[in-house]
Amino acid sequence: MEAKRVDVGNLVRDAQIAVDDLVAEQEKVDADVEAVKARRTRDRTRMDQGLISNPKDLERMQHELESLERRIASLEDDEIEVMERLEEAQAELTKLQGMVAEAEEQLAGLTATRDEKLAALDEDLGTVAAGRGPVVEGLPxxxxxxxxxxxxxxxxxxxxxxxxxxxxxxxxxxxxxxxxxxxxxxxxxxxxxxxxxxxxxxxxxxxx
Known part of the structure; x- marks a missing residue:
C-alpha cells in the first residue's frame, strides 16, 4: 500500500507540473491578446479622432487593423485550446489527489490494525513470559x-x-x-x- 501511495504521489506531482505549465501558458496568451487589443483600440481611436489625414497613412492603418483582427482571432483560438487542456489537466489532478487521499486513508487503517496486533502480541508475549517461570523451574x-x-x-x-x-x-x-x-x-x-x-x-x- 505504501508503494501504491508513492506511485500515485509521483503521478500527482507530474500532473501538478502540467497544470502549472498550462496556467503559465494561459497567462501568456491572455497577455498577448490584451496587448494586441490595446494596440487595435489605440489605432482606432487615432483614426476616429481624425489624427491621421494622409490617405496613404490611413490605408496603411486600415491594413494594420485588419492584421490585428486576424491576430486577435488566432490568439483567442489558442486561448480556448489552452483553457480546454487546462481543464482536462485539472480534472486529472483532482482525480489523482483523490486517489492519494484514499491510499493514505487505507494506509492509516492498515497501520492502526498492525499496531493493534503488535500490541496484542506484546501482551501475549508478556503473559507467556510470566507463565514460563513456574514451568521451567527444576528443568536442567x-x-x-x-x-x-x-x-x-x-x-x-x-x-x-x-x-x-x-x-x-x-x-x-x-x-x-x-x-x-x-x-x-x-x-x-x-x-x-x-x-x-x-x-x-x-x-x-x-x-x-
Whole structure:
C-alpha cells in the first residue's frame, strides 16, 4: 500500500507540473491578446479622432487593423485550446489527489490494525513470559539452553509433540526403527527429531 501511495504521489506531482505549465501558458496568451487589443483600440481611436489625414497613412492603418483582427482571432483560438487542456489537466489532478487521499486513508487503517496486533502480541508475549517461570523451574539448565537455541533457529518452535508417529515441527513420520529406539529410552531422556532436530515431546498419542 505504501508503494501504491508513492506511485500515485509521483503521478500527482507530474500532473501538478502540467497544470502549472498550462496556467503559465494561459497567462501568456491572455497577455498577448490584451496587448494586441490595446494596440487595435489605440489605432482606432487615432483614426476616429481624425489624427491621421494622409490617405496613404490611413490605408496603411486600415491594413494594420485588419492584421490585428486576424491576430486577435488566432490568439483567442489558442486561448480556448489552452483553457480546454487546462481543464482536462485539472480534472486529472483532482482525480489523482483523490486517489492519494484514499491510499493514505487505507494506509492509516492498515497501520492502526498492525499496531493493534503488535500490541496484542506484546501482551501475549508478556503473559507467556510470566507463565514460563513456574514451568521451567527444576528443568536442567542445559536442556533450557538447548530449547532456547532451537527456538531461535527454528522460527520460535524449539520443541514439538510426537503425535501419531509424526513430528509436530517438520511433519516427518518416524520409521519403525526410530520409534523402537525412542520407546526404549528413559522418560527423562531428551529425544530429538532426526529431520529438524527439534526436541520431541512424548505423549500418550505418540504411537510408541
Amino acid at each position: 539448565a542445559d536442556l533450557l539452553a538447548l530449547y532456547d537455541r532451537l527456538r531461535e533457529q527454528k522460527g520460535g518452535v524449539g520443541a514439538a509433540e510426537l503425535r501419531a508417529r509424526e513430528c509436530g515441527g517438520c511433519r516427518l513420520t518416524l520409521d519403525q526403527a526410530e520409534l523402537n529406539r525412542i520407546r526404549g529410552l528413559a522418560p527423562d531422556e531428551v529425544v530429538r527429531c532426526e529431520e529438524c532436530q527439534r526436541i520431541l515431546v512424548r505423549t500418550p498419542e505418540s504411537g510408541l
